[in-house]
Amino acid sequence: MASDSDTFRKQQEMSDAVKADLAEHPGAYTMLTGDRPTGRLHLGHYFGTIIERVRLQNEGVKTNIVIADYQVITDRDTTEHIHDNVLNMVIDYLACGMDPARTMIFTHSSVPALNQLMLPFLSLVSEAELLRNPTVKAEQEASGHALTGLLLTYPVHQACDILFCKGNIVPVGRDQLPHIEQTRQIARRFNERYAKVFPEPVGLLTESVLLPGLDGRKMSKSYGNAISLCATEEETAKLIKKAQTDSDRTITFDPESRPGVSGLLTTAAVTTGRTEQDIAAEIGDAGAGALKAYVTESVNAYLAPVRERRRALERDIPFIEEVLAQGNELANEVAQSTLDEVREAMGMVY
Numbered sequence: 001m002a003s004d005s006d007t008f009r010k011q012q013e014m015s016d017a018v019k020a021d022l023a024e025h026p027g028a029y030t031m032l033t034g035d036r037p038t039g040r041l042h043l044g045h046y047f048g049t050i051i052e053r054v055r056l057q058n059e060g061v062k063t064n065i066v067i068a069d070y071q072v073i074t075d076r077d078t079t080e081h082i083h084d085n086v087l088n089m090v091i092d093y094l095a096c097g098m099d100p101a102r103t104m105i106f107t108h109s110s111v112p113a114l115n116q117l118m119l120p121f122l123s124l125v126s127e128a129e130l131l132r133n134p135t136v137k138a139e140q141e142a143s144g145h146a147l148t149g150l151l152l153t154y155p156v157h158q159a160c161d162i163l164f165c166k167g168n169i170v171p172v173g174r175d176q177l178p179h180i181e182q183t184r185q186i187a188r189r190f191n192e193r194y195a196k197v198f199p200e201p202v203g204l205l206t207e208s209v210l211l212p213g214l215d216g217r218k219m220s221k222s223y224g225n226a227i228s229l230c231a232t233e234e235e236t237a238k239l240i241k242k243a244q245t246d247s248d249r250t251i252t253f254d255p256e257s258r259p260g261v262s263g264l265l266t267t268a269a270v271t272t273g274r275t276e277q278d279i280a281a282e283i284g285d286a287g288a289g290a291l292k293a294y295v296t297e298s299v300n301a302y303l304a305p306v307r308e309r310r311r312a313l314e315r316d317i318p319f320i321e322e323v324l325a326q327g328n329e330l331a332n333e334v335a336q337s338t339l340d341e342v343r344e345a346m347g348m349v350y
């Protein structure tokens, strides 16, 4: 059996090969990725994945985004605010440059045929394979809940997301690679057992920055260290003002021993295109107050056009609903056609 590091090396090679080919043959690629609608998108999402999606869309790759509403209940007991979160997610996407004419945006729960792939796919994985997925384990521990059947099997559901539209590339961070491996396995096993219906998707390892939160920890709404794209300039200023720094007045970039100051420097760096060191040297002895003023100004200037588009879109909710309705309609057509192929391959056409 291949070791994890072998698997990883192979995945890295495949990712590199796709990257080399992408610019020349964008039309040969179908991307699928998605987000859980649990809150507003923040700067971490923006620099971590949204920019990359917009780039792929603009290069001519077929781009698909699932708003993963069924994944919200993998580790939560409520769907409170889900409707509002979903609409705001569409608003965030469009404000960031996703174009509904080129990118299919849809919700899990609106596409029955996608969800139906779950049945044959579940038959292609073993209990042991499900139980050893490290991402599932980590999420279960973080949730403090018992392991639900849905949390245990969501990587299979994610395979349905990717494969219903025959996605062959999935932009991912390294932590998501086990999911991609599971999807590849499902595709391979289905194709071997029945007929070749599915591609074996490749995880595109993105070089995007992992933007830390304002305190240097992982950026997360629940830590209060995330700047939402939809925050006002004043809210942004307030959040940055509250960020914890340290007593050393001289500003230096040192993520290990100065996480707060360094998180602020990285935020300023990504939003200005400068380096952290350069910004630190400029601020020097002026201290954390001056650094925070600079970060606030940089973030607000960077996000100004996104926020302006956002405000315009917010005023036209019927348009947002229409974008989603059309994405869902198209996703249903695609899913139905794939499910027809699956039934055919399995001899289940009656």
Ligand code: TRP
Binding pocket: 032, 033, 034, 035, 036, 066, 068, 071, 158, 161, 162, 170
């Ligand atoms: N799990 C992803 C998240 O938590 C969202 C997601 C759902 C996804 N289906 C997917 C990502 C398929 C990539 C491929 O944000």
